[in-house]
Amino acid sequence: MNVELSEGGAREWAAQALQTSPRMLDVLPVAAYACDSEGRIRWFNRRAAELWGREPEVDADEERFCGAHRLLDDENRPVAHAATPMAFSLRTGRETHGTEITIVRPDGSSTVVEVHTAAITDQDGQVVGAINCFHEITRQREAERKFRAVERHARDLLEALPAAIYTTDAEGRIVSFNQASVRLWGIEPEIGATRWCGSQALFWPDGRSMAFDECPMAVAIQTRQAIQGAEAALGRPDGRRVPFLAYPMPLFDDAGQLSGAVNMLVDITELKAGEAALAESEARQRAILQTTPECVKIVGPNGHLRYMNAAGLEMIGADDYAQVEGVRVIDLVAPEHRAAWQEHHDRVCSGEQLAWEFDLIGLRGERRSMETHGAALALADGRLAQLAVSRDVTARKRAFEHQQFLINELNHRVKNTLAIVQGLAQQSFRDLPRDLREGFSGRLGALAVAHDLLTREQWQGAALQDVVHGVLAGHGGWDPARLRTEGPNLAVAPQRAVSLAMALHELCTNAIKYGALSNRTGQVDLCWAVEADRLLRLRWEERGGPPVGEPARRGFGTRMIEHGLARELGGSASISFRPEGLVCVIETPLDGPARTAPGSGTA
Known part of the structure; x- marks a missing residue:
């Protein structure tokens, strides 16, 4: 406010006000100085000099309007001394209040001050000078800057969070919200008007409609108690219903009075979908396990x-x-x-x-x-x-044991039958030559060997090695140096096992009587292999025995191999009477892919 002077003492008061600084101003924490109508500094107090960082020359034309070294505005632009609030009051006679300006001291340091100026006039209303009072607000502005930075950081943080966060006043009116809230609600609420929640509709977890003043935020404000994870659902303008968890918390001022509340909404759509899928999976697994x-x-x-x-x-x-x-x-x-x-x-x-x-x-x-x-x-x-x-195999094991019993019983009876047949043959053919009787008995023995092997494997087939070794063992064993066997241990079907056993018996009997095994130096090679198209090829080759010639007539064994067994095997059989030794080649198709019998590799 301008200082008005009365007629009686106006001139004297104005002269004194511009002449010297009142002593009490030096003890005040505020800075003050006065200028005459030309802007020359007439006096300043101690605090003014401290803030300027210098003591200007009084009544000097070079020191006008302000004693500062340099001045800057709030955007750090230079301010001329003639453009200061003091110059304005001297020029217009009007007051200025709250102007912020930065003082740059001669040492380069600076401080922000708030300036208040008032003009001094005489009884004619003429401006004869002005007084400037200013005080430091650097700490205040720094605190405000930091507060704004923190506020900006908090705002950026809220915007970066994926959860919807909004605040209300003590009456539940929304005063702020982040973009995640808008994305969740599908609508932007009206600041200061929308209450409790910014969504279009609310629902209880069981699907019933929820009144807005019953929502978690309203309850938290009404009860002044924080709520942790209250479940509800909101309706969006697009028709979607979104389940969420709410975490509202009341806010109180320093006096303990309710000032508002903050709420965080967590979208649990994926969680609900996961829970439903898990429940469905568990129900499905339970049904499978129980059935x-x-x-x-x-x-x-x-x-x-x-x-x-x-x-x-x-x-x-x-x-x-x-x-x-x-x-x-x-x-x-x-x-x-x-x-x-x-x-x-x-x-x-x-x-x-x-x-x-x-x-x-x-x-x-x-x-x-x-x-x-x-x-x-x-x-x-x-x-x-x-x-x-675990599977209950009691019935299967009992059936297997019963089947094994029947097979063993059948095997026993077949053996008995073969023994009876052999006994009858010996009695019936006792007047026949011995070699005929032994030939018949040997054939029965070969048949029994094949039968034993098949019985042991439950008539699923037999290993070719076992068939070969069983037949040879029936002839009193063999010397591996003279009778060499070689071939994979194939599994052959029951009928082929019997036919091959009979054929090998005839070949072995002939070799012992007339062929390579009838002397001390002859040898036999028995080899077999699987060739293309699942064809089993077996070769019996003799050498080193007595000279061999083409017989005048085919014997029973030869006819059985070349004709009878060839038909049974579904293949072919040929016998060559070479001078160096007999050769027999038997070819028969396998019933399926060549399968190695368990127990060994090759003979």
């Missing part, structure tokens, strides 16, 4: 039962899972199989995948034979348990 006829169980590393499906409970005679939960599975295993079961269980819990059989004894004493397949299953604590699928 499968096999026993499915989980056995912990300590051997205690952790899970068993309905089929398994039925197998052990349990009414429900609670009856056997946590029992030691080994206690249900037949005593003679417990050691093996424990070994296999430990190996599975070490990471192996195994299959084995054992007998179990149920809660009601019923014994069952089980075929189980176990694999390691990782538990939540990192240990491995046994996940096992």
Whole structure:
């Protein structure tokens, strides 16, 4: 405000005000100085000199309007002394208030001050000078700058967060929100008007409509209590319904009065979809486990039962899972199989995948034979348990045992029949030459060898090596140096096994009587291999025996090999009577791909 002077003392007061600084101004924390109407500095106090960083010359034409070294505006642009608030008040006679300006001292340091100026006039209203009071606001402006930076950082942080965050005043009116909120709501609320939540509609988790004043944000403000993870759903303008979790928290001022609230909304659409998919998967797996006829169980590393499906409970005679939960599975295993079961269980819990059989004894004493397949299953604590699928093979084993009994009984009866036939032949043919009787008996023996081999394999076939060795053994064994065999240990069908046994018997009998094995130096090579198109080719070649000539007539053995057995084998058989030794080649197709019999490689 301008200083008005009365007629009586105006001139004297104005002269004194511009002449010297009142002493009390030196003890004040504010800076002050006065200029005459020409802008020459008439006086300044101690604080003014401190802020300027210098002491200007009083009443000097060079020191006009301000004692600062340099001045800058709020955009760091230079300010001429003639453009300062002091110059303005001297020129116009008007006051200035709150002008911010930066003082640059001679040493380069600076400070921000807030300036207030007032003109001094005489009784005629003429401006005779002005007074400037200014004070330092550097710390205040620095604090405001830091606050703005923090506020900007917080705003940027909120915008960067994927969660929807918004704030309201104490009445629930929305005062701020981030873009994630807009993306979630699908609509932008009106600041200061929209209350409680910015969505178009709200729903309870069960799908019922929710009033806005019942939403988590409204409840938090009304009760002045924070809420953690309240579930609800919002309706968007596009018709979508979005489930979310709300985390509203009331805000209070320094006096403890409610000032507003902040809320974070977390979209749980994917979580809900995952939960639904997981529930569907679990239901599907439960249905599979409960309907499968096999026993499915989980056995912990300590051997205690952790899970068993309905089929398994039925197998052990349990009414429900609670009856056997946590029992030691080994206690249900037949005593003679417990050691093996424990070994296999430990190996599975070490990471192996195994299959084995054992007998179990149920809660009601019923014994069952089980075929189980176990694999390691990782538990939540990192240990491995046994996940096992077990099949009740009691009926299968009993059927197999019964079948084996019938086969053995049949084998026994066939042997008895062959023995009876052999006895009848010896009695009936006793008047015939000995070689005829022995030939018939030998053929019966070869037939018995093939029958024994097939019986041992449940008439599924026989290993060709076993057929060869069995026939040769029937002739009192053989010297590998004189009779060499070579070929893969193929599995042959039952009929071919019988036919080949009969053929080899005839060849071996002929070699011992007339051929390479009738002296001490002859040798026989018996080789076989599988050629193209699944063709088995067997070659019997003699050398070093007595000279061989074409017989005048074909004997029974030759006719049987070349004609009868060739037809039965579905192939061909030829015998060559070379001078150096007899050669027989038999070719027969295999029933399927060449299959190696278990037990060995080649003969």
